[in-house]
Amino acid sequence: MRDKGNNNKNINKGNLKFTAAVCQLKVTDNKTHNLNGAQKMIEEAALRNADIIILPEMFNCPYDSTYFKRFSEDYPGETTGLLSMLAALHSVYIVGGSIPECDKDRNRIYNTSYSFDRKGALIGRHRKIHLFDVDVEGGISFNESETITAGSDMTVIETEFCKIGIAICYDMRFPELIRKMVLSGAQIIAVPAAFNMTTGPAHWRLLARTRALDNQVYFIAASPARDKTASYVAYGHSLVANPWGDVISEASEKEEIIISEIDLGFVNKIRKEFPLLKHRREDVYKTK
Amino acid sequence: MRDKGNNNKNINKGNLKFTAAVCQLKVTDNKTHNLNGAQKMIEEAALRNADIIILPEMFNCPYDSTYFKRFSEDYPGETTGLLSMLAALHSVYIVGGSIPECDKDRNRIYNTSYSFDRKGALIGRHRKIHLFDVDVEGGISFNESETITAGSDMTVIETEFCKIGIAICYDMRFPELIRKMVLSGAQIIAVPAAFNMTTGPAHWRLLARTRALDNQVYFIAASPARDKTASYVAYGHSLVANPWGDVISEASEKEEIIISEIDLGFVNKIRKEFPLLKHRREDVYKTK
Numbered sequence: 001m002r003d004k005g006n007n008n009k010n011i012n013k014g015n016l017k018f019t020a021a022v023c024q025l026k027v028t029d030n031k032t033h034n035l036n037g038a039q040k041m042i043e044e045a046a047l048r049n050a051d052i053i054i055l056p057e058m059f060n061c062p063y064d065s066t067y068f069k070r071f072s073e074d075y076p077g078e079t080t081g082l083l084s085m086l087a088a089l090h091s092v093y094i095v096g097g098s099i100p101e102c103d104k105d106r107n108r109i110y111n112t113s114y115s116f117d118r119k120g121a122l123i124g125r126h127r128k129i130h131l132f133d134v135d136v137e138g139g140i141s142f143n144e145s146e147t148i149t150a151g152s153d154m155t156v157i158e159t160e161f162c163k164i165g166i167a168i169c170y171d172m173r174f175p176e177l178i179r180k181m182v183l184s185g186a187q188i189i190a191v192p193a194a195f196n197m198t199t200g201p202a203h204w205r206l207l208a209r210t211r212a213l214d215n216q217v218y219f220i221a222a223s224p225a226r227d228k229t230a231s232y233v234a235y236g237h238s239l240v241a242n243p244w245g246d247v248i249s250e251a252s253e254k255e256e257i258i259i260s261e262i263d264l265g266f267v268n269k270i271r272k273e274f275p276l277l278k279h280r281r282e283d284v285y286k287t288k
Numbered sequence: 289m290r291d292k293g294n295n296n297k298n299i300n301k302g303n304l305k306f307t308a309a310v311c312q313l314k315v316t317d318n319k320t321h322n323l324n325g326a327q328k329m330i331e332e333a334a335l336r337n338a339d340i341i342i343l344p345e346m347f348n349c350p351y352d353s354t355y356f357k358r359f360s361e362d363y364p365g366e367t368t369g370l371l372s373m374l375a376a377l378h379s380v381y382i383v384g385g386s387i388p389e390c391d392k393d394r395n396r397i398y399n400t401s402y403s404f405d406r407k408g409a410l411i412g413r414h415r416k417i418h419l420f421d422v423d424v425e426g427g428i429s430f431n432e433s434e435t436i437t438a439g440s441d442m443t444v445i446e447t448e449f450c451k452i453g454i455a456i457c458y459d460m461r462f463p464e465l466i467r468k469m470v471l472s473g474a475q476i477i478a479v480p481a482a483f484n485m486t487t488g489p490a491h492w493r494l495l496a497r498t499r500a501l502d503n504q505v506y507f508i509a510a511s512p513a514r515d516k517t518a519s520y521v522a523y524g525h526s527l528v529a530n531p532w533g534d535v536i537s538e539a540s541e542k543e544e545i546i547i548s549e550i551d552l553g554f555v556n557k558i559r560k561e562f563p564l565l566k567h568r569r570e571d572v573y574k575t576k
Contacts, residue, residue, distance in 0.1 A: 129569055136561045152572055173564055175463040175502055176573040203501060206533060210498035213491060214463055245494055273424045276461055281417055284440055285464040 016265040018161050020188075020218075021050035022238040022258045024251045026225040027059055031071055034060045035082055038097075045257050046090035052159070052262075055097030056222040056238070057169050057192040058111070063224075063232045065147045072102035072109050075125070080114050088120030093159055097192040097222065098128065098168050100148075108149045113166055113192050115157050123158065127151025128168035129177065139198035142232070144170075154180055162187040162264055165217075169193035172207055172221070175214065182215040182277070187267050190220045200235025205247060213245030216271045218262050226253035243270040304553040306449050308476075308506075309338035310526040310546045312539045314513040315347055319359055322348045323370055326385075333545050334378035340447070340550075343385030344510040344526070345457050345480040346399070351512075351520045353435045360390035360397050363413070368402050376408030381447055385480040385510065386416065386456050388436075396437045401454050401480050403445050411446065415439025416456040417465065427486035430520070432458075442468055450475040450552055453505075457481035460495055460509070463502065470503040470565070475555050478508045488523025493535060501533030504559050506550050514541035531558040 023041035027034055038059055045053045057063065060079050061071035073079055083096040094116045101112035111131075115124035129151050131144040154177065155166040165181030165188070172178065172191050181189060189211060195204045204221070212219035219241045224234040236253030240260040249260045271277060311329035315322055326347055333341045345351065348367050349359035361367055371384040382404045389400035399419075403412035417439050419432040442465065443454040453469030453476070460466065460479050469477060477499060483492045492509070500507035507529045512522040524541030528548040537548045559565060 129572055130567050133567070134562045137557075150569075152569070154572060170567075173502070174568060174573075175467065176568070179463065180573055180575075203533060206494065206497055206501065209494055213494065214461070245491060269425075274422045279418050279421070279458075280462060280464070281438075281440070284417055284442060285462075285468055287468075 015161055017261060017263050018051040019049050020052045020054065020220055020240065020260050020262050021045035021048065022054045022220060022222045022240070022251070024056065024223060024225050024236060024238040024256050024258070025059060026227055026255045027062060029062050029067065031060055035079060039082065039086060041257055042086050042090065042092075042094065045259070046092050048257070048259055050092055050259065051161070052093040052095065054095045054190050054220055054222045055192060056224040057098045057194040058100070059097035059192070059224065060099050062230060063194050063234070064230070065143070068100040068109050068147050069102070069106070072100035072106070074102055074104055075114070080122075083114065084116050084120040084122070087116035087118060091118045093117055095164070095166060095190045095192065101127070109147060110151060111144070111148050111168055113155075113168055115166065117159070124155050124166055126155035126166040126168060127153070128171060130170045130174055132170040136198055140196045154184070156181050156184050156186050161262070164188045164190050167191045169195070172211060175211070178211050178215055182217060186217060187264055188218045188220060188262065189215070190222070192222050194224055194232070195235040197233050197235060200237065204235055204237055205239065208239055208241045209245045209247060212241035212243055214276070216243040216267060216274075216276060218242055218267070220260075225255040243267050303449055305549060305551050306339040307337050308340045308342065308508055308528065308548050308550050309333035309336065310342045310508060310510045310528070310539070312344065312511060312513050312524060312526040312544050312546070313347060314515055314543045315350060317350050317355065319348055323367060327370065327374060329545055330374050330378065330380075330382065333547070334380050336545070336547055338380055338547065339449070340381040340383065342383040342478050342508055342510045343480060344512040344522075345386045345482040346388070347385035347480070347512065348387050350518060351482050351522070352518070353431070356388040356397050356435050357390070357394070360388035360394070362390055362392055363402070368410075371402065372404050372408040372410065375404035375406060379406045381405055383452070383454060383478045383480065389415070397435060398439060399432070399436050399456055401443075401456055403454065405447070412443050412454055414443035414454040414456060415441070416459060418458045418462055420458040424486055428484045442472070444469050444472050444474050449550075452476045452478050455479045457483070460499060463499070466499050466503055470505055474505060475552055476506045476508060476550065477503070478510070480510050482512055482520070483523040485521050485523060488525065492523055492525055493527065496527055496529045497533045497535060500529035500531055502564070504531040504555060504562075504564060506530055506555070508548075513543040531555050
C-alpha cells in the first residue's frame with residue numbers, strides 16, 4: 001500500500017495525487033503543422049503542471065485511409081523523436097496518442113501509440129488490437145483493416161505513480177482487454193481515440209464511464225478536436241472518468257487542453273468500500 | 289437466420305418481434321400481500337399482450353437480512369407454485385424475479401430466480417452468484433453474504449424466441465458473466481434487481497446501457513418500486529436498453545408496468561453492421 005498522507009507532487013514513487021492533461025488538438029493534412037500544434041499544447045500542459053500528457057489517436061495524420069501510408073514512420077522517427085525530446089525537456093510523461101507506424105520495408109502499417117517517461121525514454125508501444133471495420137446504416141462506415149495491420153499484445157506501462165493500461169479507440173469497446181490490464185495492475189486506462197459523429201454522441205461517455213466504474217480506475221479518453229471539413233469527423237469531448245464512473249473533466253468539441261487531478265487514494269478507497277475486483281468469480285467465468 | 293418478414297405474435301419459433309413487460313411492484317413485509325400484488329400485475333401485463341414478464345429481485349420479501357429466512361421457501365413452494373400457475377393460465381413466460389430459497393433443512397438460503405414457460409414448466413433456476421457486500425462511506429452498507437449463500441452457475445434459459453441470460457442485481461456488475469451468457473447464445477439479458485438510493489442514481493442506467501451495447505443484446509432490468517419507509521430503499525426505474533445502448537422504456541420510481549417491444553431483427557442488424565462480437569480477440573485476452 002502507498003502512503004496515504006503523501007500528497008506532494010515531487011518526482012518519486014509513492015505519490016497518490018498527480019496531474020493528467022489531455023491535449024485535444026486539431027489534426028490537419030499537414031504533418032508539420034500537426035507536430036507544431038502538438039508541441040505547443042504539450043508545452044502549455046507542462047506549464048500547467050501536468051505530470052502525464054495524453055494525445056489523441058492519429059494526432060499527426062488525418063484519420064483517413066488515404067493518408068496513413070504517406071504519413072507513416074518507422075521507429076525512431078520524426079514524431080517519436082519530437083515526443084521523446086519534449087518529454088525530457090519538460091520532465092513529463094507523454095502517452096503519445098497514436099500515429100501510423102510502418103515497418104522498415106513500408107509493407108505494413110500499424111496504428112501505434114508510443115509512450116515516454118520524464119527522461120524521454122520509450123516505455124511503451126501499443127499497436128491497436130481491434131480494427132474499426134463497421135458499416136452503420138445512415139451513419140459511420142470505415143474499414144480500418146484495409147490499410148492497418150492489427151497488433152496482438154496488451155500494453156501496460158510503468159510510471160512512478162502507477163501502472164497505466166494503453167488502448168486505442170475501438171480497443172475500448174472490448175471489456176475483456178480493459179479488465180486484463182486492470183488485473184495486471186493498471187489503475188489508469190489511457191485511450192487515444194477518435195470517435196465520430198455517429199458513435200461519439202451515442203457511446204463515448206457511456207463507455208468511458210462504465211470502463212472506469214467496472215474496473216475502479218481512472219479512464220482517460222483523448223480525442224482530436226472536431227473538424228467538420230475532414231472526411232472523418234472526430235467527436236471531441238476528451239474526458240476523464242473516475243473510479244465511481246463520474247466524469248471529472250470534459251472538453252468541448254474545440255481545440256483545448258483539459259487538466260485533471262488523479263487521486264490513487266480514491267482508487268484505493270473505492271476498491272475497499274465496493275470491492276468489485278475482489279468479488280469476481282473466476283471459477284464461474286472460466287470456460288469449462 | 290430467422291425470417292425477417294415475420295412479425296406475427298403467434299406462438300412459434302422464428303418470431304423476431306415480441307413483447308416484454310416488467311412489473312415494478314412495491315414489496316411489503318407481508319408475503320401474502322406481495323404475492324397478491326405480483327399476481328395482479330402479471331394479469332395486467334398478460335392483458336397487455338406480454339409474451340415475457342419479468343419481476344424484480346426479492347419480490348415476495350423485503351430486501352433485508354432479517355426477513356430472508358422467515359420468507360424463504362423450498363422448491364416447489366407457495367411462490368413458485370403461484371408463478372407456474374399464472375404462466376400456464378395466461379400462456380406467458382415468467383422470469384420470476386427472485387425469492388429467498390431455502391434448502392430442505394433450512395440451513396442455507398439462496399437469492400434465487402425461477403423461470404417458467406407458457407405451460408408453467410420450470411425452465412431455469414438462477415442462484416445469485418455475486419453477493420452484495422459493500423460499505424460505502426456516506427452511502428449504502430449491506431452484507432448479503434451474512435445470510436445468503438452464493439450460487440456458482442451461469443443460467444441461460446431457452447424460449448421460443450431466443451436464449452435469455454438471467455442474472456440477479458449485483459451479478460450485472462460483472463461484465464465477464466454477461467459476456468459468457470452472450471457467447472452461450474443469449475440475445476436478451478433479464479436482471480431482477482434492487483439497486484438502492486446510492487447506486488441507483490449513480491450506476492443503474494449506465495450499467496444497463498453498457499451491458500446492452502457491449503453485448504449487442506436487449507438488457508431488461510427489473511426493480512421493485514421505491515418505498516421510502518423500507519430499511520433498504522429500492523431505486524425503481526426498471527428499464528429496457530436495446531443493443532445500441534439506448535433506453536427504450538423506463539419506469540418512474542412508483543409501482544407500474546413497463547411494456548417494450550423486443551426486436552431480434554435489430555439484434556441481428558446491429559451485430560452485422562457493428563460486428564463487435566466477431567471482432568473479439570480471444571487470442572489476446574486469454575491468460576498465458
